[in-house]
Amino acid sequence: MKLRPPASAASTLQKGFISCSLPVISLGLVLLLGIAYAVLQYVVIPKIGDGVGEETSSYTLGQWEGVIECEATGPSSALEQPRTILVEDGSIVMERGDIEEFYRVTDDGTTIPRDMSLRFEWWHGVVRGSKVIVQGWYTEGGDRVKPISFDGAFEEGGLYMEGKRGPRKCTISAHPVG
Known part of the structure; x- marks a missing residue:
């Protein structure tokens, strides 16, 4: 005969897993979005003000x-x-x-x-x-x-x-x- 935990114990374990998992998942998403933002800002997207002092031989000031x-x-x-x-x-x-x-x-x-x-x-x-x-x-x-x-x-x-x-x-x- 198998011993089963009472229904309330299983329910409590599931609630504990969900309440613990949500903050971890949220933190992971925030970190992932932060990394994506940093990559776009510092690697991909050109910014006004970059390039000052670069080669000017192709045009007249x-x-x-x-x-x-x-x-x-x-x-x-x-x-x-x-x-x-x-x-x-x-x-x-x-x-x-x-x-x-x-x-x-x-x-x-x-x-x-x-x-x-x-x-x-x-x-x-x-x-x-x-x-x-x-x-x-x-x-x-x-x-x-x-x-x-x-x-x-x-x-x-x-x-x-x-x-x-x-x-x-x-x-x-x-x-x-x-």
């Missing part, structure tokens, strides 16, 4: 004049406008509109609100060798702040980028002044 061309979207027609871009050692910047007020309101571009009544376009990025990555914001046609994201390269004496300005797909081409 200083002021560049260019044109942004964006496709039509919804009720808005296609866009073609001039842009003045500043290329520094390892970085690229474009500022247009009420930039002093933009810097004041956004704590030097570090805190971007959802809506702003001032009119501006501001983007900044990094240069790595001949590659360029740009991020920024702008307002146009209302107070909603919209994102800007471009990437491209310095090629054949010019700067060529493509990406998005708000909902529109755009390209930028520029050449050094002088």
Whole structure:
């Protein structure tokens, strides 16, 4: 004859196993997510500010004049406008509109609100060798702040980028002044 533990003892053992297992499983998941985040942050995802001081022989430092061309979207027609871009050692910047007020309101571009009544376009990025990555914001046609994201390269004496300005797909081409 087999001895069986009372039903309450088996139930208690199962509850003990579950209550002990959940914290261990949770801790394991937290550690796994932490490791994945660290790998993405430090190995895979490029950061603004990396690449400063890298080789600059493929482009000219200083002021560049260019044109942004964006496709039509919804009720808005296609866009073609001039842009003045500043290329520094390892970085690229474009500022247009009420930039002093933009810097004041956004704590030097570090805190971007959802809506702003001032009119501006501001983007900044990094240069790595001949590659360029740009991020920024702008307002146009209302107070909603919209994102800007471009990437491209310095090629054949010019700067060529493509990406998005708000909902529109755009390209930028520029050449050094002088």
